[in-house]
Amino acid sequence: MGCQRCNGFMIRESFLDLRDDSGRLMFEGWRCINCGEVVDPVVLTHRNEAPTSPYRGRTRDRRMWKRLTAEQLEPSAA
Numbered sequence: 001m002g003c004q005r006c007n008g009f010m011i012r013e014s015f016l017d018l019r020d021d022s023g024r025l026m027f028e029g030w031r032c033i034n035c036g037e038v039v040d041p042v043v044l045t046h047r048n049e050a051p052t053s054p055y056r057g058r059t060r061d062r063r064m065w066k067r068l069t070a071e072q073l074e075p076s077a078a
Contacts, residue, residue, distance in 0.1 A: 001030055008034025015040075 001010040029040030
């Protein structure tokens with residue numbers, strides 16, 4: 001497996017997470033021996049489910065934000 005960040009060599013490793021609030025302390029993942037990038041199933045899920053368009057909002061509460069369409073992103077020629 002190659003690293004997405006630096007194209008380095010990834011090794012399988014067990015990690016210990018002391019600040020995890022889900023109750024799991026140990027997890028398996030991949031670590032790049034070149035740059036240190038760590039990839040696990042949660043990271044891959046979040047990368048695959050990334051928003052497709054930017055948000056517009058004045059609040060820090062993302063539930064109030066609205067997605068922008070492609071037409072709203074393009075500057076008007078008027």
